[in-house]
Amino acid sequence: MDAALLIDFxxxxxxxxxxxLENEEILATAKDLTTVQTDIMIGFENAFEKxxxxxxxxxxxxxxxxxxxxxxxxLKMVAIGLxxxxxxxxxxxxxxxAGARILxxxxxxxxxxxxxxxxxxxPDIILLAGGxxxxxxxxxxxxxxxxxxxxxxxxxxxxxxxxxxxxxxxxFNKYNIYYKITENVMPKLNxxxxxxxxxxxxxxxxxxxxxxxxxxxxxxxxxxxxMPTPAAVLKAxxxxxxGTDKEEGIGELIVVDIGGATTDVHSIASGEPSKxxxxxxxxxxxxxxxxxxxxxxxxVSAVSLLETAGIKRISKFIPNSKYDIEERCKFxxxxxxxxxxxxEDLEFDESLGMVATEIVMERHVGTIECLYTPLGTIYSxxxxxxxxxxxxxxxxxxxxxxxxxKKILSTGKFNPAFPxxxxxxxxxxxxxxxxxxSAMGLLAEKYPDKALRIIKKYIVRV
Amino acid sequence: MQKTVVxxxxxxxxxxxxxxxxxxxxxxxxxxxxxxGVMCSQEEFINATIETxxxxxxxxxxxxxxxxxxxxLREKCDEAGLKNxxxxxxxxxxxxxxxxSDVEKRFKGMGFNxxxxxxxxxxxxxxxxxxxxxxxx
Numbered sequence: 001m002d003a004a005l006l007i008d009f010x011x012x013x014x015x016x017x018x019x020x021l022e023n024e025e026i027l028a029t030a031k032d033l034t035t036v037q038t039d040i041m042i043g044f045e046n047a048f049e050k051x052x053x054x055x056x057x058x059x060x061x062x063x064x065x066x067x068x069x070x071x072x073x074x075l076k077m078v079a080i081g082l083x084x085x086x087x088x089x090x091x092x093x094x095x096x097x098a099g100a101r102i103l104x105x106x107x108x109x110x111x112x113x114x115x116x117x118x119x120x121x122x123p124d125i126i127l128l129a130g131g132x133x134x135x136x137x138x139x140x141x142x143x144x145x146x147x148x149x150x151x152x153x154x155x156x157x158x159x160x161x162x163x164x165x166x167x168x169x170x171x172f173n174k175y176n177i178y179y180k181i182t183e184n185v186m187p188k189l190n191x192x193x194x195x196x197x198x199x200x201x202x203x204x205x206x207x208x209x210x211x212x213x214x215x216x217x218x219x220x221x222x223x224x225x226x227m228p229t230p231a232a233v234l235k236a237x238x239x240x241x242x243g244t245d246k247e248e249g250i251g252e253l254i255v256v257d258i259g260g261a262t263t264d265v266h267s268i269a270s271g272e273p274s275k276x277x278x279x280x281x282x283x284x285x286x287x288x289x290x291x292x293x294x295x296x297x298x299x300v301s302a303v304s305l306l307e308t309a310g311i312k313r314i315s316k317f318i319p320n321s322k323y324d325i326e327e328r329c330k331f332x333x334x335x336x337x338x339x340x341x342x343x344e345d346l347e348f349d350e351s352l353g354m355v356a357t358e359i360v361m362e363r364h365v366g367t368i369e370c371l372y373t374p375l376g377t378i379y380s381x382x383x384x385x386x387x388x389x390x391x392x393x394x395x396x397x398x399x400x401x402x403x404x405x406k407k408i409l410s411t412g413k414f415n416p417a418f419p420x421x422x423x424x425x426x427x428x429x430x431x432x433x434x435x436x437x438s439a440m441g442l443l444a445e446k447y448p449d450k451a452l453r454i455i456k457k458y459i460v461r462v
Numbered sequence: 463m464q465k466t467v468v469x470x471x472x473x474x475x476x477x478x479x480x481x482x483x484x485x486x487x488x489x490x491x492x493x494x495x496x497x498x499g500v501m502c503s504q505e506e507f508i509n510a511t512i513e514t515x516x517x518x519x520x521x522x523x524x525x526x527x528x529x530x531x532x533x534x535l536r537e538k539c540d541e542a543g544l545k546n547x548x549x550x551x552x553x554x555x556x557x558x559x560x561x562x563s564d565v566e567k568r569f570k571g572m573g574f575n576x577x578x579x580x581x582x583x584x585x586x587x588x589x590x591x592x593x594x595x596x597x598x599x
Contacts, residue, residue, distance in 0.1 A: 082512060082513055083509045083512050083513050085505075085509055086509055086510075086513045087513060131513060131514075131515065132496075132513050132514045134464075134466070134494065134514070134515075135466070135513050135514035135515045135516075136512060136513060136514070136515040137515070186513070188496075189496045189498065189510050189513060189514055190498070190510075279476070279500075279501055281501075371474060373473075373474030374474060374525055374526070374527055375474060375475070375476065375525060378474065378476070378501070380501070
């Protein structure tokens, strides 16, 4: 039987998914702790041993072995632009869509102090933007010069003013900087163009970052580490929404991925105003939009989740817990591989999941503001209107293990008490029960139709 | 070298027709027009000018509140490093029947290089713009 082995080298766990390519079925999944500090293949082998117990390897022929990774801190990036609300914001969105963790965003001309700060943050890639095509080039050239002079060994993606490209090439060549030039993230004012930059970031990820993170050894056993894990989830979400050449998609959707360290949201939706008489403000948002919240997570970020939400907001979801909320969050943060053992553990995790979902959706969706003007009342919308999105899909440990994932995800729905957040009003709630979304994003690279049919089969209504 | 201008309607004003006419006239006259549309704040004009390296900011105001909306724009431009950028304004700048020379004086006092009364044809503004930017006809 021809099968595919899909591997996710996660920050905590290395997860394996074996897929029967002929019958389009999941054969088995298995996981073990990621071992990037010593040798990433140890964790892989451990997980593979567990997988072997579930399937008969004599009958299975792995014709594809594809991997994604968020191990060793994931893909860490710094984005640089000119005006904070314009090219700097566009650069940030391009990096997020490529699956990166944004360490910081800088705007205007960099200072020596900021250069030192960037060096201290140790980014894997720097995305350098600034100026529309034909617009300002002084700023991006100034920044390129400073980077060339002081920052060594960090690959640079240049996605700024087209008219500054030649000069920037000269500067980087002179200083032997590894760089790639691509299309501007904002070729015209208020027009974003994030895909070319995303593509180049991924190329550099495969060429350079995998090796730098000590994962080159893994590449000998598998066909390649193709992308950061969040990029694989975004890819799966996009294919599920839009379909392929042969297979229909299910339409606009949102994926909430609640992890141990971060909580991600991917929305595949145009986000146009759904009501008449609303003016759009600010930079248009990408159709496939990813946001990531580093302060919201179930384990590594449990304490920062508490700090963000506050005790009241958590206890609203778990009024009669025997646990002291503060103590419990501290415990979870220092025991990152803790798995709930009883009802109470599970309930507490669920309440954290509910708070995380509520906050993460508030940050992802657009907001509407009522302005009282001499011309009467005007509604202005910033960000995406997701009121009418049909599907809200949950993934991540707490969702997968919960008996009541609907309860957790429902906090991501529109709340009449806070009508300015344009969250989906009545979405159908779906769950990634087998935890396959990132694996299917990988499979979709080579077998988009198969991947889509498997996702449709395994994402369940609750 | 083609000159770039930022064009928009300031404040809570959503009059879009004149804005489209001006965009067309300016483009035909050979300008690269960055039209930021209606209901624009001062910051949006300034951000667009920085990012596109524009040579002039052309402000429209049709609903009579132009004076309030434009206060401090020149100072903010200075603050943002847009020293001596050309600032034009035109439209129904004030409410009621006021003496034009007085209105013009007030807007020039706020730092606008040129101020146009209602009903000015685009050609006049374009002619002035070419002159101020040193473009040969």
